[in-house]
Amino acid sequence: MSRPRPGGTVLSGDADWWRQAVVYQIYPRSFADSNGDGIGDLPGITSRVPYLRDLGVDAVWLSPFYPSALADGGYDVDDYRNVDPRFGTLYDFDTMLAALTEAGIKLIIDIVPNHTSNRHEWFQAALAAPKGSPERDKYLFRDGTGPDGEEPPSDWTSAFGGSAWERVEDGQWYLHRFAVEQPDLNWDNREVREDFLQTLRFWSDRGVAGFRVDVAHMTAKRLPDELPTMEQLRAMPFDGNHPTLDRDEVHEIYAEWREVFNSYDPPRTAVAEAWVPAHRRARYASAEGLGQAFNFDLLQAPFEADAFRDVIARNLDLAVQSGSSTTWVLSNHDLVRHATRYGLPHDPEEFKQGRTWLLSRGTEPVLEADRGLRRARAATMLELALPGSAYVYQGEELGLHEVADIPDDARQDPTFARKPGRDVGRDGVRVPLPWTATGESYGFGPGAAHLPQPEWFAEVAASGQSDDPTSTLSLYREAIATRHRLQCEEQLEWVDTGHEDVLAFSRPNGWTCVTNFSAKPVDLPAGHVLLASAELDAEGRLPAETTVWLQR
Structure with a gap:
């Protein structure tokens, strides 16, 4: 229901x-x-x-x-x-x-x-509450190090650069692994x-x-x-x-x-x-x-x-x-x-x-x-x-x-x-x-x-x-329309192309994908061309850096 x-x-x-x-x-x-x-x-x-x-x-x-x-x-x-x-x-x-x-x-x-953001009502409540309060327990607050706790709890850096810790008015620090405006939550709460x-x-x-x-x-x-x-x-x-x-x-x-x-x-x-x-x-x-x-x-x-x-x-x-x-x-x-x-x-x-x-x-x-x-x-x-x-x-x-x-x-x-x-x-x-x-x-x-x-x-x-x-x-x-039309079981089988720079695989319904990663054209395998990422050359070969879908 x-x-x-x-x-x-x-x-x-x-x-x-x-x-x-x-x-x-x-x-x-x-x-x-x-x-x-x-x-x-x-x-x-x-x-x-x-x-x-x-x-x-x-x-x-x-x-x-x-x-x-x-x-x-x-x-x-x-x-x-x-x-x-x-x-x-x-x-x-x-x-x-x-x-x-x-x-x-x-x-x-x-x-x-x-x-959350530092404007979230939880974080604003945490800032207004004392150390050790239930409000602060929703986040990861720590006392600082050094004289009067003036140094951050560790030398951790955030993903965006700078310290991963920010000090608040009463001297504690909170963890933010991203921007200072993004205090980390305490998921044990x-x-x-x-x-x-x-x-x-x-x-x-x-x-x-x-x-x-x-x-x-x-x-x-x-x-x-x-x-x-x-x-x-x-x-x-x-x-x-x-x-x-x-x-x-x-x-x-x-x-x-x-x-x-x-x-x-x-x-x-x-x-x-x-x-x-x-x-x-x-x-x-x-x-x-x-x-x-x-x-x-x-x-x-x-x-x-x-x-x-x-x-x-x-x-x-x-x-x-x-x-x-x-x-x-x-x-x-x-x-x-x-x-x-x-x-x-x-x-x-x-x-x-x-x-x-x-x-x-x-x-x-x-x-x-x-x-x-x-x-x-x-x-x-x-x-x-x-x-x-x-x-x-x-x-x-x-x-x-x-x-x-x-x-x-x-x-x-x-x-x-x-x-x-x-x-x-x-x-x-x-x-x-x-x-x-x-x-x-x-x-x-x-x-x-x-x-x-x-x-x-x-x-x-x-x-x-x-x-x-x-x-x-x-x-x-x-390509998306053709994909939907050819949708089949979640399997593939690798196909040997004879070229180390050409990757090919087939899906269970006979749909084959061939990608030429090289800088030179290669012969196209047998099959009916459904779609190509670039125009095939005059001789029908697969151009450089091109993918083609074939139907056997």
Whole structure:
């Protein structure tokens, strides 16, 4: 029996719809602006539902839309059961959800359990309460070190740079693994756990189909009396006992969430953002836990046949272990768009340290934009041919590149301010979309956008691509439609191509995907051509850096 709120959207359909779904990520600030304030909003999304329907996606993942100071793009949440007035109202949310549902598109929303904002009523109450109070127990407060506790409890640094500790007026310090405006929650506190269960029910009752769980591996923490140094913390293994990451107790939290999800018909889904070693990922994706977990391995892989095959084989094996399906991601709101990544030399060390993004300023090495897009189209078709769910980040269907030339005074990402000279931040992948070739914000809204858009957006606007059969938008539409038509069991079989730079696999219904990773054309295997990421050459060979789908 489904449990909708009075007047809420009632979900129906296959409980396993998510296993091979195509999910489109919307970063709401940058999708569509309905009122001209420069910020995307929920009515703007509603106005673009026909576009999403024509694209053919199964679901939308909506990044945070909650009340927030936007210190970290909305991941600093003031109220988990409301809508930021800049984005609209709960009525606007319900209207958007109803429009998506009518179009056959399900909705997944972001949930942020590791931390609240520093404006959340809990944190404000904690600041007003004394040391050792129940209010402070919802967070991770510690006394400082040194004379009069003037030094932080440890030398830990936050993910965004600077100390991971912030001092309050009475001298105590609170932990924030991200921005100072994002105090970490204490998940040993029962009230914290109960309140999040209520939040899951609140949105599920409205008709939300599932949840993307932000940094799902970080909620459970056990801080010893004597804190390790940052160097010691980084050296600790992921074995379930790390003080702050991927503790075994985290799965007790998600087992309770699963009980809530399963109380609905169909059960609500969830996908974990868990940056953990591959062998630790399966528990997050288990049927007793969140049910699915992101695999980000393709985000870190070079455009090489061996690298892709290794990632695919490893993650399909992990999916068997968890009983879930795997996920495939090439771009998202946190990382440089894959059309740009593939147009630059791959440097694993710089990627791990985040410095790769410095090249977004247009310095060396120079972006090979056309090659990057050609590779991105090939990689996307390969991704969409794989068993499992595929995540598409807004704008990649337009072939967008990273926006490099954002003035320093226009940047909004806290990583830019807290890591000066080392990281330009994530704004380049969050620039508002170009819907039309003209207009002050290229159709994003009636006025200027909250981040500056480059002039080349006119050349890649959705309006210009929609009726062009050779455009990247048309390729995505046709590939997603063909994927749906050919959907089959979650299996593949590798096909020997005789070329080490050509990767091929077949699905159980005779659908074969062949990707030429090399810089030279190769002979095309036998079969009827269904779709190709680039035009075949005059001799019918598979061009360099191109994917083709064949039907035997």
